Structure formats: structure tokens, C-alpha cells
Amino acid sequence: MENILEVKDLNISFHTFAGEVQAIRGVNFELKKGETLAIVGESGSGKSVTTKAIMRLLPPGNSEIKQGQILFDGKDLSKLTDRQMQKIRGKDISMIFQDPMTSLNPTMTVGKQIMEPLIKHQNMSKAAASERALQLLKLVGIPKPELRIKQYPHQFSGGMRQRVVIAIALACNPKILIADEPTTALDVTIQAQILELMKDLQNKIDTSIIFITHDLGVVANVADRVAVMYGGKIVEVGTVDEVFYNPQHPYTWGLISSMPSLDAKEEELYAIPGTPPNLLHPPKGDAFAPRNEYAMQIDLEEQPPMFKVSDTHYAATWLLHPDAPKVEPPAAVKSRMRKFMGAK
Amino acid sequence: MGKYLAKRILFMFLTLFIIASITFFLMKIIPGTPFASAAKLPPAQLEIMKAKYGLDQPVPVQYAKYIGNLLQGDLGISFQFNNTPVSDLMFKRLGPSMQLGAQAMVFGTIIGVLLGIFAALRQNTWVDYSATFIAVLGKAVPNFVFAGLLQYFIAVKLGWFPVLFWKGFEYTILPTIALSIFPIAISARFMRTEMIDVLGSDYILLAKxxxxxxxxxxIKHALRNALIPLVTVLGPLAISLMTGSLVVEKIFAIPGLGEQFVKSITVNDYPVIMGTTILFAALFVVIILVVDILYGIIDPRIRLSGGKK
Structure with missing residues (x-):
């Protein structure tokens, strides 16, 4: 399939009083037409920074794209001017944020907020935009859209507001939709509804989605492919099946082991020991090595390259080197893998 | 909405009634009589004067009479200015004060809000630092210092505007500028803080x-949200400006209310004191109502539920 977005060797730093924080250290990935790519990882792993860089929404004062390319539609987004970027944001690439309670303007009617990108990007008249906004509200499943369109955000519940945010994002039929933890701030029943809605809409309007989350359960639900991020790098990437049934990186094992399961025989939920690396002083070797019980000497000395597992599956761990000792995934991962298989 | 307004207006009158009553009794506590400064009157003559103005009657009777007259819109007559009705006296002087105050308020708020916006949009640059400097200066230096400086440099040295008096629009410019320094400072500081706060919010990121x-x-997303807290401070500020600034009026020789109010207190001119107090109080409650209505217009979250049909 055709690549719609390619991120090549992206390096992003934040300049702070303490020094330069290397938040993203050489990220490579591509997004194919019509697919959903999930980016998972813990807080501070660089998932949000990567997507904000694609949208060029990083704070201009202290962030810097040190090197790398973000190729979209033959253009390198990292080199565009603000004005050129404004024409892409909301039209070709749009974004949904984490907290629907704060991401709508409290003093503007919901209708106006949906109409804004339509009037701006598609030169619609007010009447046409209003008609389209009404359709969009219907599309995202808001009852009584004729009434709701004139209301303000505070008259909507959290789940309904997230539907509105989705309607805004989809207004111009974007080629790429970036969803930055869109369900994290919602309660579980609403989460399921929003995920259902997003899947449904993707089928209808054929857009590619980058889905950021730290919830592996959500990933299994929505994604075609998964990229696991750690310490500003992608450590494993593959299809959902590959990453869930045949995980290679010890960090991915840790993530899978720490998923709660309903019939857990284990007494305690697994937690990855230690804390994420301080990217003010990134480690010389593999960033995960200090927390990795399978770490070898080389992990401390040199960063592992991406080893190929299959055509679509890559992982950055020295364990995949031909000279490395064979290591089996821990029992908790195996039992979960069996369960995933069984569920299928 | 109509019901709410009716209720608010009823309470406004109640508030005014209480203020009028308290002022009345407070005045009776102040020692001295309105005629103390007049030429030494024989006691008999003084009694005649008191009888004429009803001051020889018991205080409760005077109070009942006063409130009765007030309800009919009669504020009484001044003791010091040849029995001129208080309302005539006040409204003649209200004009210049209101005009000056309103001009200073509008000019000051517009300049202040613009300064605040620029400072916030260009945070930590020379624009921001200059705006902050102006704001600190405006808050720290009293307006009569600016009044004097403006008079000396712009009126006397450069001769661009007249130095004194109140004879036309060009006479209002210097006092307006002197008075507007404070609203500029207040609104610039408020606006900067609020804009920075709002610009960092999630919905601005979504707008981007x-x-x-x-x-x-x-303009479309940040300004309106940043204006909400500003409205709270601007209401009372507007009243203090429009009810006359004693010192600035004195410096520019403007026949305003502020000067007259202070004078009437020193000579115990009861009706003028009462009238001015009631006028100020009335302006105050009206402005507070206007501010509350403005809130609803700017911020839909505090719009009254009755407005939704």
C-alpha cells in the first residue's frame, strides 16, 4: 500500500534551563493509506511530541526539530512556513486531543467551532457550512443536532464533547487524523462508544489514523499496526498480530505483562521496575537496559539497531542479534499470548 | 430574563433606600450646622434659619420628610448656593465629570487592552517589557503628577492644548489622558495575564x-475568553472615574462633581451631600447591573437559564 506519511530520522530537542532535553532521538515510521497506526508507550516516551511535530504544534520558543524529515504529499512538513502549515492543519491533517472538557472554546457555539475549518479551508458560505456542520453532528451520533448546533460546550457531557471534537477534526475529510489519547479522559463505557465511532467513521471516510495511547487494550481494538516507543525512540513496530502474539522487545513484554486481565491467576499485577530514562542525559546504550532483566553488556555500550523479524515486524533489541543467547518471553507474556490466540 | 431584571431593579431601589437612610443618620452625627461658616448670626436669627429649612424638628420627623420628598424625586435645595435646587446644581456639574470619566475610561481601556494583548502575544520581548513598564508606572504614579507634567510640557511648552478650563473638546484632552493612565495600567496588566493564560489552554491548541x-x-478565540475577568474590575473603576476626580478637576479647573462634593461636606450642606451620595450610589448599582448583564453576553456559561427557550 501507498505511504501517505513518512517520518525519517526525526530528532527533536527541548531547550530548558537545565539543558537540552532530547525528547525524540531518531524516529522512523510510515503511515499507509487507510490504516490505523497505534503509537504506544509510557508518559514521556515521546508519542505526543512526535505527533505534535507532525502538526507543527510544538511550542515555538523552546522546541527544535534538530534533524529529520516529515514527508507528506511530497512536502517536508518540518520545512514549511507557518502560513503553508495553516493550510494543511485541519484540512489534510487534523487532530483530536485528550481532554474534551477543555479542548472546546467555552464562549463559542459548537456549530461555529465546527464551521470554522469549513469556511477557512473549503471556502464554504456560512449557510453551506452550517448545513455541513449539521450533517457532521449527525454523523458523530449527536441527537437533536438542530438544537445542539446552537449550544455552547458547557451544555454537553464529556463524551458528547469528544464527539464534537471528532466532528471538527473530520469536517474537511482529512487524509490523516491524529488522535492523541482521545479516550483517556473518558470513563470506560464512553471510551468504548468513542472507539466504536472512530472505527465506524474510518470505514466511512477512508482516512489514515495515528492513534496515541498507553492502553494496550485499546490498541488491540482499533489498530492495524503498532509502534512501541521508549525513551524517544521506536523500539518495536509491527502489525497488531505480530506485536501481540510474537513480541520481541523486552519492553513490549513488560507492557503486555502489565496489562490487567480478567481471569488473572497471578496475585500481583506486573510492573516494569525502575523509571524511564532522563533524556537530559540520554544513555549511551539501549535506553531500556537499566530496567531490563535480560540486558547484556552490549546494551549498556551501544544502541541496538532495528532488527528485522519479518517484512513488517522490526524490533530494536540486541537479543535479536544472531550471536545473542536465546531468551524466551516471561511466563506472564506467554499466558497472555495464548489468551489472545484463544480469543481469536 | 425579564423576571430577573425586575427583581434586580427592585433590589437596586432597596439598596438605594438603605444607603440614603444610613447617610442621613450619619450626617446628623457630624457636629456643626450649615450656618456655622456664615457671618455670626444672632441666636434668634439662627433659629429662624433652622425653622426655614426644617432643622428645628426632631430627627425622625426630618427623616420622614426627607424620604417623602426623595420618593417624589425632590432632593431639596442647597444651603450654600442661594437656595438652588440640589438636582440643578448636581446635573450642571455632572456633565463635565461624566464626560471626562467616560472619555478616560474608553480611551484607557482600549489602549490598556491593546497593550495587554500585544504584551501577551509577544511575551518576553521588548514589547512585553515596555507594556509592563507602562503598567507599573501608571499604577505607581498618582494621576495629578501626570496632570502637572502634561500641563507643563504639552500645554505650556508645546502649546498644543489649552492649559485650563472647560470650554470645548480640546480642553478635555489633557485631563482625559491624565485620568486614563490608571485604567490603562489596570487593563494592560489584567489583559496580559489573562491572555497568556488563555493562549496556553487546550482550546487554543485545537484552534491551531x-x-x-x-x-x-x-481575536476570535482568545480575546473574548480573556475579557471576562477584566469586566469585573472595570465596572467599579468606571464609576470612580465618572463621579469625578477631585484633584484632576482642581488642577485643570474643571467644574465637576468631585470638587463640589468635598466643598459641601466642609460646610455641612446636607441636601447636597445627600443628593451626591444618592447619585453616586445609583450610578454604582446601575453599573453593577450592567456588568452582570455584560458577563452573560461575554460568557455563555453564566447566561441565565431563563434565556433558553
Whole structure:
């Protein structure tokens, strides 16, 4: 399939009083037409920074794209001017944020907020935009859209507001939709509804989605492919099946082991020991090595390259080197893998 | 909405009634009589004067009479200015004060809000630092210092505007500028803080993600949200400006209310004191109502539920 977005060797730093924080250290990935790519990882792993860089929404004062390319539609987004970027944001690439309670303007009617990108990007008249906004509200499943369109955000519940945010994002039929933890701030029943809605809409309007989350359960639900991020790098990437049934990186094992399961025989939920690396002083070797019980000497000395597992599956761990000792995934991962298989 | 307004207006009158009563009794506690400064009157003559103005009667009777007259819109007559009705006296002087105050308020708020917006949009640059400097200066230096400086440099040295008096629009410019320094300072500081706060919020990020330009974000999304807290401070500020600034009126020889109010207190001119107090109080409650209505217009979250049909 055709690549719609390619991120090549992206390096992003934040300049702070303490020094330069290397938040993203050489990220490579591509997004194919019509697919959903999930980016998972813990807080501070660089998932949000990567997507904000694609949208060029990083704070201009202290962030810097040190090197790398973000190729979209033959253009390198990292080199565009603000004005050129404004024409892409909301039209070709749009974004949904984490907290629907704060991401709508409290003093503007919901209708106006949906109409804004339509009037701006598609030169619609007010009447046409209003008609389209009404359709969009219907599309995202808001009852009584004729009434709701004139209301303000505070008259909507959290789940309904997230539907509105989705309607805004989809207004111009974007080629790429970036969803930055869109369900994290919602309660579980609403989460399921929003995920259902997003899947449904993707089928209808054929857009590619980058889905950021730290919830592996959500990933299994929505994604075609998964990229696991750690310490500003992608450590494993593959299809959902590959990453869930045949995980290679010890960090991915840790993530899978720490998923709660309903019939857990284990007494305690697994937690990855230690804390994420301080990217003010990134480690010389593999960033995960200090927390990795399978770490070898080389992990401390040199960063592992991406080893190929299959055509679509890559992982950055020295364990995949031909000279490395064979290591089996821990029992908790195996039992979960069996369960995933069984569920299928 | 109509019901709410009716209720608010009823309470406004109640508030005014209480203020009038308290002022009345407070005045009776102040020692001295309105005629103390007049030429030494024989006691008999003084009694005649008191009888004429009803001051020889018991205080409760005077109070009942006063409130009765007030309800009919009669504020009484001044003791010091040849029995001129208080309302005539006040309204003649209210004009210049109100005009000056309103001009200073409008000019000051517009300049202050613009300064605040620029400072916030260009945070930590020379624009921001200059705006902060102006704001600190305006808050720290009293307006009569500016009045004097403006008079000396712009009126006397450069001769661009007249130095004194109240004879036309060009006479209002210097006092307006002197008076507007404070509202400029207040609104610039408030606006800067609020704008920075609002510009960092999630909905501004979403607006950017929609492809809105810098200008659209500042004007369409940020400004209105940043204005809400400003309205709270501007209401009372407007009243203190419009009811006359004693010192600035004195410096520019403007026949305003402020000067007259202070004079009437020193000579115990009861009706003028009462009338001015009631006028100030009335302006105050009206402005507070206007501020509350403005809130509803700016911020839909505090719009009254009755407005939704």
C-alpha cells in the first residue's frame, strides 16, 4: 500500500534551563493509506511530541526539530512556513486531543467551532457550512443536532464533547487524523462508544489514523499496526498480530505483562521496575537496559539497531542479534499470548 | 430574563433606600450646622434659619420628610448656593465629570487592552517589557503628577492644548489622558495575564490544529475568553472615574462633581451631600447591573437559564 506519511530520522530537542532535553532521538515510521497506526508507550516516551511535530504544534520558543524529515504529499512538513502549515492543519491533517472538557472554546457555539475549518479551508458560505456542520453532528451520533448546533460546550457531557471534537477534526475529510489519547479522559463505557465511532467513521471516510495511547487494550481494538516507543525512540513496530502474539522487545513484554486481565491467576499485577530514562542525559546504550532483566553488556555500550523479524515486524533489541543467547518471553507474556490466540 | 431584571431593579431601589437612610443618620452625627461658616448670626436669627429649612424638628420627623420628598424625586435645595435646587446644581456639574470619566475610561481601556494583548502575544520581548513598564508606572504614579507634567510640557511648552478650563473638546484632552493612565495600567496588566493564560489552554491548541491563523486565534478565540475577568474590575473603576476626580478637576479647573462634593461636606450642606451620595450610589448599582448583564453576553456559561427557550 501507498505511504501517505513518512517520518525519517526525526530528532527533536527541548531547550530548558537545565539543558537540552532530547525528547525524540531518531524516529522512523510510515503511515499507509487507510490504516490505523497505534503509537504506544509510557508518559514521556515521546508519542505526543512526535505527533505534535507532525502538526507543527510544538511550542515555538523552546522546541527544535534538530534533524529529520516529515514527508507528506511530497512536502517536508518540518520545512514549511507557518502560513503553508495553516493550510494543511485541519484540512489534510487534523487532530483530536485528550481532554474534551477543555479542548472546546467555552464562549463559542459548537456549530461555529465546527464551521470554522469549513469556511477557512473549503471556502464554504456560512449557510453551506452550517448545513455541513449539521450533517457532521449527525454523523458523530449527536441527537437533536438542530438544537445542539446552537449550544455552547458547557451544555454537553464529556463524551458528547469528544464527539464534537471528532466532528471538527473530520469536517474537511482529512487524509490523516491524529488522535492523541482521545479516550483517556473518558470513563470506560464512553471510551468504548468513542472507539466504536472512530472505527465506524474510518470505514466511512477512508482516512489514515495515528492513534496515541498507553492502553494496550485499546490498541488491540482499533489498530492495524503498532509502534512501541521508549525513551524517544521506536523500539518495536509491527502489525497488531505480530506485536501481540510474537513480541520481541523486552519492553513490549513488560507492557503486555502489565496489562490487567480478567481471569488473572497471578496475585500481583506486573510492573516494569525502575523509571524511564532522563533524556537530559540520554544513555549511551539501549535506553531500556537499566530496567531490563535480560540486558547484556552490549546494551549498556551501544544502541541496538532495528532488527528485522519479518517484512513488517522490526524490533530494536540486541537479543535479536544472531550471536545473542536465546531468551524466551516471561511466563506472564506467554499466558497472555495464548489468551489472545484463544480469543481469536 | 425579564423576571430577573425586575427583581434586580427592585433590589437596586432597596439598596438605594438603605444607603440614603444610613447617610442621613450619619450626617446628623457630624457636629456643626450649615450656618456655622456664615457671618455670626444672632441666636434668634439662627433659629429662624433652622425653622426655614426644617432643622428645628426632631430627627425622625426630618427623616420622614426627607424620604417623602426623595420618593417624589425632590432632593431639596442647597444651603450654600442661594437656595438652588440640589438636582440643578448636581446635573450642571455632572456633565463635565461624566464626560471626562467616560472619555478616560474608553480611551484607557482600549489602549490598556491593546497593550495587554500585544504584551501577551509577544511575551518576553521588548514589547512585553515596555507594556509592563507602562503598567507599573501608571499604577505607581498618582494621576495629578501626570496632570502637572502634561500641563507643563504639552500645554505650556508645546502649546498644543489649552492649559485650563472647560470650554470645548480640546480642553478635555489633557485631563482625559491624565485620568486614563490608571485604567490603562489596570487593563494592560489584567489583559496580559489573562491572555497568556488563555493562549496556553487546550482550546487554543485545537484552534491551531484547525488551521486558524495567529490573528484569528488572538481575536476570535482568545480575546473574548480573556475579557471576562477584566469586566469585573472595570465596572467599579468606571464609576470612580465618572463621579469625578477631585484633584484632576482642581488642577485643570474643571467644574465637576468631585470638587463640589468635598466643598459641601466642609460646610455641612446636607441636601447636597445627600443628593451626591444618592447619585453616586445609583450610578454604582446601575453599573453593577450592567456588568452582570455584560458577563452573560461575554460568557455563555453564566447566561441565565431563563434565556433558553
Amino acid at each position: 490544529a484547525k488551521g486558524a491563523s495567529f490573528f484569528e486565534i488572538a
